[in-house]
Amino acid sequence: MQYQVTIALRYRALPALEAALEPLADALLSEAIAEDHPLENRPDDQWQLCAIAPDQSTAHRLADEARRALAVQGLPDDSVVVEPVPALDWIAHVERDAPPIALGRFLIHAAHHDIDPRGRVALRIEAGLAFGSGRHATTQSCLRLIERARRRGHVVERALDVGAGSGILAIAIARLWRGPVIAADIEKLSVIASRAAAKINQVGALVQAVESQGLAARAVAQGGPYDLICANILAGPLVALAPKLRHALAPRGLLVLSGILVRQEASVLAAYRAQRLSLKGRLVDGDWTTVALARGPRRLGWP
Numbered sequence: 001m002q003y004q005v006t007i008a009l010r011y012r013a014l015p016a017l018e019a020a021l022e023p024l025a026d027a028l029l030s031e032a033i034a035e036d037h038p039l040e041n042r043p044d045d046q047w048q049l050c051a052i053a054p055d056q057s058t059a060h061r062l063a064d065e066a067r068r069a070l071a072v073q074g075l076p077d078d079s080v081v082v083e084p085v086p087a088l089d090w091i092a093h094v095e096r097d098a099p100p101i102a103l104g105r106f107l108i109h110a111a112h113h114d115i116d117p118r119g120r121v122a123l124r125i126e127a128g129l130a131f132g133s134g135r136h137a138t139t140q141s142c143l144r145l146i147e148r149a150r151r152r153g154h155v156v157e158r159a160l161d162v163g164a165g166s167g168i169l170a171i172a173i174a175r176l177w178r179g180p181v182i183a184a185d186i187e188k189l190s191v192i193a194s195r196a197a198a199k200i201n202q203v204g205a206l207v208q209a210v211e212s213q214g215l216a217a218r219a220v221a222q223g224g225p226y227d228l229i230c231a232n233i234l235a236g237p238l239v240a241l242a243p244k245l246r247h248a249l250a251p252r253g254l255l256v257l258s259g260i261l262v263r264q265e266a267s268v269l270a271a272y273r274a275q276r277l278s279l280k281g282r283l284v285d286g287d288w289t290t291v292a293l294a295r296g297p298r299r300l301g302w303p
């Protein structure tokens with residue numbers, strides 16, 4: 001018999017609770033219960049953190065630690081529940097639930113997967129708090145367009161990933177072109193995640209993770225012009241960022257935008273057409289659309 005300590009909490013309290021419980025727990029599992037928006041982690045989103053303990057006394061120590069960490073943040077501690085659960089091999093559980101993903105040339109996997117990349121570009125991305133496990137349609141469409149650009153001989157000497165999350169797109173770009181990529185994100189947690197993931201994927205020297213709202217950080221603003229920019233954020237910020245993204249794009253650069261619901265595509269494209277960028281490619285997956293844009297009518301070797 002194992003024990004599980006379950007804590008209902010707001011997203012903003014999650015990092016502190018995880019840090020407090022990690023040394024004692026066999027495993028920590030966190031999941032969103034109610035989100036304002038499925039593509040963004042907002043501070044008030046409701047999450048649940050489960051800490052798995054090997055025995056009852058560890059479970060009670062975990063519960064005490066959790067209450068202490070909640071109290072430090074001035075949060076109520078009445079949401080901490082200890083209960084016995086049937087023993088389960090958590091690693092096997094996670095592995096079964098989340099097998100590696102083969103996506104074009106990419107093979108997205110975690111450390112516990114026993115993979116044989118065989119000519120593929122393996123991207124090791126650990127499940128964590130930063131968005132970008134590779135399982136979302138928007139991430140996958142970006143990866144497909146990135147790979148297509150590589151296959152079509154698009155030249156990339158500098159690249160930018162706006163809204164890098166786990167760093168997955170920046171890492172993919174660095175692995176394909178072996179050049180410098182800036183991975184920018186508004187959230188510090190994502191910057192930490194991108195930096196760590198870049199190292200694990202042997203592109204730590206190529207990927208520079210930067211905290212930035214849009215392109216505001218100096219490293220981002222001064223790092224261009226970029227031959228490839230990916231921005232998988234949301235339609236609203238993408239429209240707002242249109243002039244800045246256009247300015248940062250090299251004359252023959254390619255811009256890949258995602259996080260756009262199909263019904264929002266026309267308004268996003270209108271904002272970019274106003275910047276004299278035209279549509280070069282498009283991928284629709286379910287409700288989501290991903291577009292590739294470039295300056296003027298030139299085809300850039302793009303379909």
Ligand SMILES: C[S@@+](CC[C@H](N)C(=O)[O-])C[C@H]1O[C@@H](n2cnc3c(N)ncnc32)[C@H](O)[C@@H]1O
Nearest residue numbers: 131132139163164165185186187213214232233
């Ligand atoms: C949908 S996730 C994309 C993650 C990853 N690039 C992928 O494709 O899986 C969006 C990320 O954009 C970040 N973000 C949202 N608005 C932003 C902005 N204005 N500037 C920079 N990052 C932003 C969020 O913090 C989040 O990590």
